[in-house]
Amino acid sequence: MRALLLFPLLALSSTSLFAAPKNVIYMIGDGMGPAYLTAYRYYQHQLTFGAEAANKPVANTIFDDLLxxxxxxxxxxxxLVTDSAAGATALATGVKSFNGAISVNRQHIPIGTMMQLAKQLGKANGIVASSQVNHATPAAFVSHNVSRRNLNAIADMYxxxxxxxxxxxxxxxxxxxDFFIREDRNVIADFKAAGYQYADSWQQLTTLSQKPAIALLDKVALPPVLNSSQPAQLATLTSKALQLLQPSEKGFVLMVEGSQIDWCGHDNDIACAMAEMHDFAQAVLVAKAYVDANPDTLLVITADHxxxxxxxxxxxxYLWLPEIISKVSATGRKIADELNAAASDEAALKRWSELTHITLTAEEQQRLLAQRGGEQKALREVAVQLISQYSYTGWTTGxxxxxxxxxxxxxxxREDFQGFMDNTAIAKQLIRYISTQQPK
Known part of the structure; x- marks a missing residue:
């Protein structure tokens, strides 16, 4: 199967040799707008200094240093408002499309992606995501579909x-x-028969010794960082991916997505968002260290929206309180589940205090307890609203x-990514690098 408009941007690249990077690491913080970077700076400052934070100068984060x-x-x-599928299509192909599109244009004709180009030219490719790997952003780099919702078909196309x-x-x-091992098809069996090593646990991940390799570590997405017992999820996966891709003679393209920054934003869950930003930052540090050790590599980081x-x-x-956020130890969804599971209202309030360290007024307690026993969404919304209220975090939309x-x-x-650019311009520049022959 081959895209009808495969690699339409090749005409943009020069056939002459120039100093293109051999390897490209492309990192996408899904949903990571400017306020997320600012919030993470103050959140990280709070994590570092705790009660002394107010007396210490605020330091740059890795995001500030690379901006x-x-x-x-x-x-x-x-x-004017993109979804992740159209945003990822632009970032993967250099061509804009409609919301919901997975690297197809308005006529539903497939658009060639930078990873497909890299594969054609003998380079290696890697995808790392904290979501299911066939979610909108990773899917746009390797597959084509008229709808991001066709998750089984996208998994098959991988x-x-x-x-x-x-x-x-x-x-x-x-x-x-859940999408790769189904009643109607076992796509993992197909990958294994084609020579892919496979892991389905963090313990097995360490046994992967060479590419090609696939690791699916949960039924759908990985656990949110705040709810996970696995430290540095995205950094661990990024490090392993780089280890396996490094022996690529012609170089590689690696896409790493901090997928759940976006999901926390949809929930208006500031504690969740900051934990995912921290997880993404740790992965960026891994990528930066790789560039330091392998200077023929370019690292580009952006967001889809x-x-x-x-x-x-x-x-x-005129106030924002990261100290409130730093003490919250579970996502709004988990808080709601645990409050619903509590044996009594008194036990629920005790659990709220343990998970958030926020002392509620009597009125706020009743507002929270009124949603117990109902839908999780209603209780979760009250929980994250209270955390936002106490930290003075605002939201305009879900x-x-x-x-x-x-x-x-x-x-x-790196100087080719200075100033203002459209998302398609980022992709076009990377495609130019990928399509340039490396000097012998």
């Missing part, structure tokens, strides 16, 4: 779409066994916004 510009994210329609007789991705790490319309300061107050997003770059040719 080079900003990007627009609008899709190919009149909404194996069925071949270039030079091989699947596009040599390394695939994240969640999603902003989620939630986050503001630091709310309700007319969806996406049209806000520009940050661009960060490090390593070879």
């Amino acid at each position: 080079t510009g900003m990007a627009s994210t609008y899709p190919d329609d009149d909404t 194996f069925d779409y071949k270039i030079n007789g091989q699947p596009v991705a040599d390394v695939i790490f994240g969640g999603g066994t 902003e989620t939630g319309g986050m503001s630091l300061g709310a309700n007319g107050k 969806g996406h916004t049209a806000a520009d997003v940050p661009i960060m770059a490090y390593g070879k040719n």
Whole structure:
């Protein structure tokens, strides 16, 4: 199977030799708008200094140190607000499309992606995500579909779409066994028969010794960081992916997505969002260390869109309190589940205090308890609203916004990503590098 418009951007690249990086690491913080970077700076400062934070100067984060510009994210329609599928399509192909599209254009014709191009040219490819690996962002780099919701068909295409007789991705790490091992088809069996090593647990991940390899570590997505017992999830997967991809003679393209930053934003869950930002930051540090050791590598970091319309300061107050957020030890969803599971209202309030360290007024307690025993969503919404209220975090929506997003770059040719760019311009520049022949 082959895309009808395979690699339409090759005409943009020069056939002459120039100093293109051999390897590209492309990291996408899903939903990570500018306020997320600012919030993470103060959150990290609070984690570092605790009670002494107010007396210490605020230091840069890894995101601040690598920041080079900003990007627009609008899709190919009149909404100006993109979803992850259209955003990832632009970031993977250099072509805008409609919301919901997985690397197809308005006529539903497949658009060639940078990873498909890399595969055609003999480079290796890797995908790492904290979501299911066939979710919108990773899917746009290796597959084509008119709808991001066709998750089983997208999973099938990860194996069925071949270039030079091989699947596009040599390394695939994240969640999603429910989509790859189904009653109607076992796609993992197909991968294993084709020579892929396979892991379905963190313990087995360490046994993967070479590419091609696939690791699906949960039924759907990986656990949210706040609820997980596995430290540094994304950094661990990124490090392993780089280890397996490194022996690629012609270089590689690795895409790493901090998928659940977006999901926390949709829930308006600030503690969840900051934990996912920290997990993503640890993965960025792994990638930066790789660039330091392998200077013929370019690291580019951006987002597909902003989620939630986050503001630091709310309700007319000139105040934001990361110390409140840093003490919350579970997502709003888990808090709701545990309060619903409590044997009594008194036990529920005790559990609230243990998980959030927030002391509620009598009225707020009743507001919280009134949702116990009902739908999880209603209780979760009250829980995250109270955390936002006490930390003075504002939100304008449970969806996406049209806000520009940050661009960060490090390593070879980082200067090509300075200033303002459209999301498609980022992809076009990377495609130019990938399509350039490396000097012998």
